[in-house]
Amino acid sequence: MKDKNIILIFIVTFMMILYSYYLNCITADNFVSTKVECDVSLSGSLLSEKIYGEISSYNVLVDSSDYTESEYDITIYNQESFSLYNWTIELSVPEDAYIENCWNAQYEKMGTHLRLTPVLENSVIYKNNSHTIGIIMVTEDDYTPEEIKFIGFKYIDPIDTVSFIIITIAAVIWAALLIRYFVTRYNLKEYHEKQLNDEKIILQSMNTFINFIDAKDAYTRGHSRRVAMYAAEIASRMKMSAEEVQAVYYCGLLHDAGKISIPDAILNKPGALTDEERMTIQSHTVNGGKILEKFNSIKGIRESAMYHHERYDGTGYPEGLKGDAIPIYARIIGVADAYDAMSSNRVYRRHLNKDEIIEQMQSGSGTQFDPNIVKYMIDMINDGFVNIVKMETADEATDLDIKASMFAKI
């Protein structure tokens, strides 16, 4: 998956988590409307002693000290799992009762009805917390409060909800995946850099070896590089995988490795070759196979050196293999090698022109060349790819960079 899409997924999931948290807050706020209303009977209590009452889980303490000038302390203990919001206390009092003082609350007296509203920040008593309010009330008659009514509303903190725990877990997983993504991306970048460096080392080593081979014959200078690039392009057009295209390129580079063992005098002989000299030159295939025998880290490299002069009809050398018995890399390199030979000057002749080459390629289809491969080479001649390769490989110094950029694309 592309990096852009992954980043987009992270942003979308982050927005979803934020939106879930927002919904969770709204849901929690809705619980504020849940009303809590309880009565507690205090009958039989004396004003001179502390009176304890309990409203559900809310404990109420009434502390009084005087018959005619009564002082009440009422403490609300919240032992529930939610906070209390906007609560009031209501109690019956004598008609003539006069409220002399009131603390931590506002009062409202209507006849025998007294309402106390605590003065609290946001009118909230948080869970496991308490709040005390009090009044001094003057009456002419003895008075003992018989009942207190408690009215409040539930207030649920969004962070205490189950959904918040789920959202938190999702956020933690999201953050872990994000970190893992960036760590993987960093490691991958380092891996690619190392891979590119390794590739450069392989190419430089091969090019050094190729320079030895090509130096033996001034007329074939750049031949191995061009054959490698033609062969890689054929493999690419045959829809081979990137790894195979790369392997074909390396095989093309070293296909003539065996020429290192051929005397320069025979390689550069301008006149006709004797049978013995021809056999010596042809032995570069078997010699190449031997040189590359242990080079098994690149698939097909030994076979390509060994069999690139086999012909499709079985009349080639060194073993006279026929058709699909010839390894496919060797068949591809055979076509690329033949094209480069036809399009380059040789010690014994000048290069052929485009029409002559196409004609020879077509006449060799099914005899010298695999017909399913040579057609791609003809396409490359017709669409000008081969000219681009010639221009690029003309400057040997940039050859490595061109190749590196070519592999970066495949």
Ligand SMILES: [Fe+2]
């Ligand atoms: Fe060859």
